[in-house]
Amino acid sequence: MTMKRKFQVRWLIAIALFGSVAMAPVVASPFSSEVSASTKAPDIFQEPWAIASHGSHLWVVNFSKNIVELDADTGSVIRVITAKADGHLEPSSISYNAGHLWVISSASVAELNASDGALIRVIRAKSYDFDFDSGPIDFSGQDAWVLNAHNESVTELDASSGALIRVVHLHIKARSNLTPEMFYSPLDMAISGSRVLVSDLTVTGNQIIELNTLSGSVIRVIKAGNGPWRNTTGILAADGDHVWITGDGFGQLVDLDSRNGSVIRVIKHKVPVIGYVTAMIVDGSHLWITNEDNTGSVTELNANTGSVIRAMKDTYYRLTKAQMGHSHGGAALTAVATTRSRVWVVNQFGSVMEWNSSNGSFIRNIK
16 A cells, blocks of 8 residues: 555555446546656656556556656666646556556546556546545456545446446545544555455544455454554555554554454564554565655565564665755655565655565665
């Protein structure tokens, strides 16, 4: 799950109102492709915000600007997919599925051909319930699920045709002491098997709503109560029967059993191992998190045991301090992806960093 705009809405990554299935509306192409020669192109990353990976390709979203496709083996730029400056398309998150890229833009979802960046369709009909804070988008089988934070809903659509399957309204009210400019609920979404999980804040406390991907019906609501994630920021990841969510404050993750909501373990570490978590993904038996704090770090944990494998920080600290030009060397890590035994991390202040995921060695900083 990735962080959202201005650090204020949702922090990076799923439940009934049924609509008739119809072909998705297609509008004129908002995207054009231009090829950039190398990673030395000036200002190639301007507020990078989200990342998707597949095989030897990476796609990085420059918030409200464009999408940069990289060669994952060399770090070189393959092409830049530029959004039409029409005031409506503001790419903020991206996901890869079955040869296609799905890009969340202001109140719309664009589907692109991953091989060349060509537009397939743009979906922006009101019936889909997309809003200016939609995202992330994730997949279960041939269906795509989109979280709409402002409208407090989740949209399911057919990924092969773009046709609407259903909109699930959550009917959740944000905390009364937070304004819309500060926070929305729901917060984040993750999919595991036949379950879609959504974290959110409510007036009475934090919770995770678990949905059935086949019907959109609620399986259960896991409530934080006074437990170790009662003050969570809502970042979550899921795999199998495990759901990981940020705990109270800095330095804490909570591993939950999605079958009954019980706490399996609480993982506690000091900064920089676990700080203010901004993104979290599961890759097989590995759990990767990014931490935003006064140094910034990327931490790899064993997803089965919660033990720390490594925390990568030193090289990153020097790079961030140099590129930001600030004395504190702080970081704004917004997204993480893994591919081809590499881990890639987006730094909002203008770069994408690559590590070897097998030994933690730093490979390159692309800016």
